[in-house]
Amino acid sequence: MKKRFILLFSILILVLSACNTNDEKQEDNDKAASDNEKDTITYESEDGPVEVPADPQRVVVLSQFAGDLIKLGVHVVGADSWAKDNPRFEELKDAATVSEDNLEQIIELEPDLIIGLSSTKNIDKLKEIAPTVTFTYGKAGYLDQHIEIGKLVNKEEEARKWVESFEKEAKDIGKQIKDKIGKDATVSVIEKFDKQWYVFGDNWGRGTEILYQAMGLNMPESVKEQALKDGYYALSEEVIPDFAGDYLIVSDQSGAEDTSYLESDTFQNIPAVQNDHIFVVNGKEFYFNDASTLEYQLEFFKEKFLGE
CATH class of the missing domain: 3.40.50.1980 (Nitrogenase molybdenum iron protein domain)
Structure with a gap:
């Protein structure tokens, strides 16, 4: 009887040991699977x-x-x-x-x-x-x-938090700018690239997304007609006055180092220039509409329009 008890006890120990081993293997497999899932999305x-x-x-x-x-x-x-x-x-x-x-x-x-x-x-x-x-x-x-x-x-959560914060800040700054320059004031964004000039719509970088979409500032009718659909419109320096708003943003791809063109009769006869409502930016810094550049553009507009 005693031998039978010892035999049964030994068998039980072996069964429990095997179960524990299988459980440990399953845990290891589950952990490995979990780690693999974390490696890719x-x-x-x-x-x-x-x-x-x-x-x-x-x-x-x-x-x-x-x-x-x-x-x-x-x-x-x-x-x-x-x-x-x-x-x-x-x-x-x-x-x-x-x-x-x-x-x-x-x-x-x-x-x-x-x-x-x-x-x-x-x-x-x-x-x-x-x-x-x-x-x-x-x-x-x-x-x-x-x-x-x-x-x-x-990093979706981080991206969404940034967007939420940026939208709020841009809206607040836009309201302050409207209050200062007037709700009917117009803004144009032009760029000098080599010897060619361009004027931009509301989704072609250079701060256009912030000015027109986030802040809701006004675009001159001539810009709407020519640049809004395609995003940009090529023009000669002589016709820039026809596309200039009350405020003029000039994105210069040369790095804004040589602004001698501002002394030309064409620019000197633009009301925005005469009223010192022209802001020249380094086009290499202002080019895109990524998150880092958008933050820089927003700070630039805040400083130039509000003097902060």
Whole structure:
């Protein structure tokens, strides 16, 4: 009887030991599965779901989204020349200047995520290097675009909080500006690029999204007619007065170092210039509508319009 008891007890111990071992293995498997799930996320891109790193460490940006990644604290190892030329993007000082034409250079950077536009060249080849996500310019609103970048790099909550804060601040500053310059005052945004001049609508960077969308400031009728639909309109210096509002923002791609053109008869006869309502900005700093640039543009407008 005693031997039978000992035998049964031994069998019970073996069964319990086996169960514990299986439970431990299952826990390890569950933990491993959980860890693997954290390694990647699925982003719903314009072209369908894409598996991307949950915490990207080596991002290559072939478009205007570098400032969004900077604002979200994401490490960029390669950026296009436009972003690299922005003197305010100090976070990119160690990043390589890349283009979609130099695939070998991108391979050498060993990116874990590539971001571009739908018009970017060699997209299929880029996808062979690393998960690649592209966006169509203007398909998402300028603030929604920041949220999309946030989703892509697994920082949606941070992106949404920034958008909420920015919208509130821009609206408040816009109200102060309207109260100061008058609700009917008009604002124009023009740019000097090489020898060509352009005037812009309400969604082409250079602060247009803030002035016209966030703040609701007025656009001259001539600008509405020519630039609102396409986003921009090319013009000669001689006709700039026809598109100048009560206030004139000049984005200068030369870096705003040579503003001798302001001394020409064309500019000197513009009421905005005569009234000292002209603000010249470094176009390299003012170019895009990413989160980092939007913050800078907003502070610029606050200082220039309100004297703060």
